[in-house]
Amino acid sequence: VVVSKLEDACNDATFAYDKVVAAEAASSTASSTASVTSDDSATADTWAAPTSAAQKRAKSIAILTSMRAEQAESAFFQLLATLYQSDILIGQGIRGDLGATAVAQIQILSTLKEAGPEFDDFLAYAPSPDDA
DSSP: OHHHHHHHHHHHHHHHHHHHHHHHHHHHHHHHHHHOOSSSTTTOOTTSOOOSHHHHHHHHHHHHHHHHHHHHHHHHHHHHHHHHHHHHHHHHHHHTTTSSHHHHHHHHHHHHHHHHHHHHHHHHHSOOGGGO
16 A cells, blocks of 8 residues: 555656646747747847847746746655655565564654655645646
């Protein structure tokens, strides 16, 4: 049961992380399209100084989306590290490397409890399924 819940949490985190990466890619494409002017579309720099309010807004949105994606990525990798640590502890507990069953259960559960707030941190940065 614990292993299936761990796998479900990893799958949910991976799905949300993929959405963050897709949102960042879409934002950078929108930013580069918005910053290209009609006079010099072949050589326009994506991060060149915007000339209109719409271009400034597009650049700001692209920067904020990029920062949010980096924060989501950091939270995702922190969550994965904790989940992998739980996975290792589960394997050690099954083999009997952790001693008595009660000791193994306590260690595994404490590691899984650490993953809860990290998962919440990750979800704070990840886009919701409604953002698709």
